[in-house]
Amino acid sequence: MKLRLRLALTVVAVTVPVVAGLSLAQRSLRLRSQEEVLEASTLAQMQAGERERCEAAPESWTVRRGPPPREPSRPPGGFEGGGSAPDSEPPSENGPGGPSGQRPRPDMGPPPDFGPGRSGRPPPAFAHFPYDDELVSRNPSAPVISEDVRQAVRSGESAVARRSTREGRAVLDVLLRMPWEGGPCAYVLARRVEGPGAPVEGIPPPEVLLVPLLAVVAVVVAVGPVVRRVRQLTGEVRASAVSRYQQPVSVRGNDEVAELARAFQEARAEIQSQLSQQEAREQALRDFLANTMHDVMTPLTVLQGHLSSMQQRTGRGEAPEPTVLASAMGEAHYIASLVHNLAAAARLEAGAPQVQRAPVDLNAVIARVIGRHQPIARQRRISLESGVPEAPVWVSGDVTLIEQAVSNVVFNGIHHGREDGHVAVVLESPRQGRFHLRVIDDGPGIPEEERSRLLERSFRGNAARTRGLEGQGLGLHITHHVAQVHGWTLSLLPSEYGGLEVGLEGEVTGG
Known part of the structure; x- marks a missing residue:
């Protein structure tokens, strides 16, 4: 596998989990921020005068802001059916276009971060519904509270949030306990519905998905000079091997590639030294064999001559000459001693372990x-x-x-x-x-x-x-x-x- 591809895959393997983790952390913080802002704005509205209007007409009280979303095909998760969506509710006397003609005061408008965004997307829609201590609403348009939300309220939670998706739009429902006891408005359900074109929860934005691609491109571009130097070093190493390590390699810089080139230079010097020693040993072996052959052949030839002479005399029925016999024994003794010395020399030159x-x-x-x-x-x-x-x-x-x-x-x-x-x-x-x-x-x-x-x-x-x-x-x-x-x-x-x-x-x- 090429170095660039290996590094690119490594960057992807490292970047994708990091980006995914950051995206999840960002999403979690953003969702939590939406919940907190929705809770704070709802409490502020109720304490600013909406409590009196809610308790005066709980059957029709609601507060709506933003463009109405489309009618959903099914109720959002967490709050069961029994009421229509906020966009299908009839105008109340306190809502926009109601009989009283009242409109939400400026202090009850959508929070700044959820208003008409600079991205050009429509702002989210908001709606509120009242509930008594038993989580029963007198407003027929209010959603029915599900059992799991009821259990959370009974356990003492003052705010219970649930999220769902309706026809591609994100819906946030927050059931809040009001800071007063009893009444038809003891609890208020605040609903936030994203407008068309808003990003669906769980899908990271495109700019997040571009981070790994940009990282890979940056690595490929940055590692280009390193790859060229490695290829150059590879070519020089191969050329040096072809020349039996006579040709050196170039060492440039003080980075890891230069350190690798220096290490090869050290190995090249060691290999040259070993090659020189091997050539010297081979030459010494050739000389040794040539001289040894002479040392062995000379007495062996003399011994053969003496044995031939004794064989001829024995064939004629004559006794061998004492001098010839003594010389033959001397040559045989010399050959035996020479062979023993060669064996001893081989053991000694093999080193101490022998x-x-x-x-x-x-x-x-x-x-x-x-x-x-x-x-x-x-x-x-x-x-x-x-x-x-x-x-x-x-x-x-x-x-x-x-x-x-x-x-x-x-x-x-x-x-x-x-x-x-x-x-x-x-x-x-x-x-x-x-x-x-x-x-x-x-x-x-x-x-x-x-x-x-x-x-x-x-x-x-x-x-x-x-x-x-x-x-x-x-x-x-x-x-x-x-x-x-x-x-x-x-x-x-x-x-x-x-x-x-x-x-x-x-x-x-x-x-």
């Missing part, structure tokens, strides 16, 4: 790492040893990541060490609630300027401790990341035996 913390026994972790790497260490004639306390050392963390971190350090010590060398894994007894785990080798040393860069993801170190010229360099990078996730510290120091000493230190738990 890290499952639980009590971990470092003694058991070291035993599993030593058992996994011992075969390849023997093939390379490297002595792999460990030293742990008798009591288990418990820490809180992710056992898979911790084991992979220790395995990476031991793997580096074996694969970068020299033949007939040594690799030792030493776990010291906890002191002051902290453990200290060291992996020491006697392989080629690393210059100090390179040790500070070994923790970088793609840094490989010098050729003495590098498998090849290219690769991911994930081992120590993952170990460093695992240490950070668990709140541990990782240190790289020169070994007293000429190689490298890698240390892990952190808090212990109660197990």
Whole structure:
């Protein structure tokens, strides 16, 4: 639904009840005012001399003013039949044109608000009828008082008003108790009949019905500039989306539309930042896959060559060469370590929710790492040893990541060490609630300027401790990341035996 139509309907929905309520309130006040004026004028007339004339001739007394209305087809509601309408009554001696020739005095004329109106409509007609204490009139033209009006009088009401409509004309009847006791004029019925062309009660005047229409027109005209700005902003937002949010939107003013444009600008900046990060991750993933394929394919190709050579020798009935078998085992060990590192890197980069913390026994972790790497260490004639306390050392963390971190350090010590060398894994007894785990080798040393860069993801170190010229360099990078996730510290120091000493230190738990 269009904004203009929505606002127009909203205005109508709000205006119509308000106008209807005001119209009803105005009508109620106007009707009440008519009753009060009719009561006051009737009492004033009776006290100004009409009482004596009424009591002198109650059979023919009546007071009429204004043009006579047409003869009604039925009596008005509230006062039952038995008498004719005021316009059909014979002239009385006190009425206009009566035998006495008397006419109503100026002070008995119609009230100013019911006189000949400026609208050009005929003024209303007035008539009065006398009743005694029993609500019986000696005037045969007087209407018969209905039972409900009698009940209201008996209950003590001094003025009872009833309204009706006769042939499209509004009729107001007010039965008044006079301020004296007894007599044929103890009550007076004052009747007011609107002239032709007067508005029928209950139908609001045309000017009231025009209010909602004028309100709708005003809203449609006033909301035009807002609609144009919203449409312009919509076009700019769509154009920005087509340009992958490179094109900005214009912000004009300080109203709600401008606030909406500023909010879109903020969202656009956030989307651009996320797109840039996504593109960077995609590029890093492409580079990672390319390098990983090289890292995997190189040892896999070597392994395939060794397996083919051993198959040929076995087919000729010859024993495999020990050096070829050892190299094949080394390549398989390297591939397995690389796959484990890739899985660990994926978990670490997925964020903290992927890290499952639980009590971990470092003694058991070291035993599993030593058992996994011992075969390849023997093939390379490297002595792999460990030293742990008798009591288990418990820490809180992710056992898979911790084991992979220790395995990476031991793997580096074996694969970068020299033949007939040594690799030792030493776990010291906890002191002051902290453990200290060291992996020491006697392989080629690393210059100090390179040790500070070994923790970088793609840094490989010098050729003495590098498998090849290219690769991911994930081992120590993952170990460093695992240490950070668990709140541990990782240190790289020169070994007293000429190689490298890698240390892990952190808090212990109660197990």
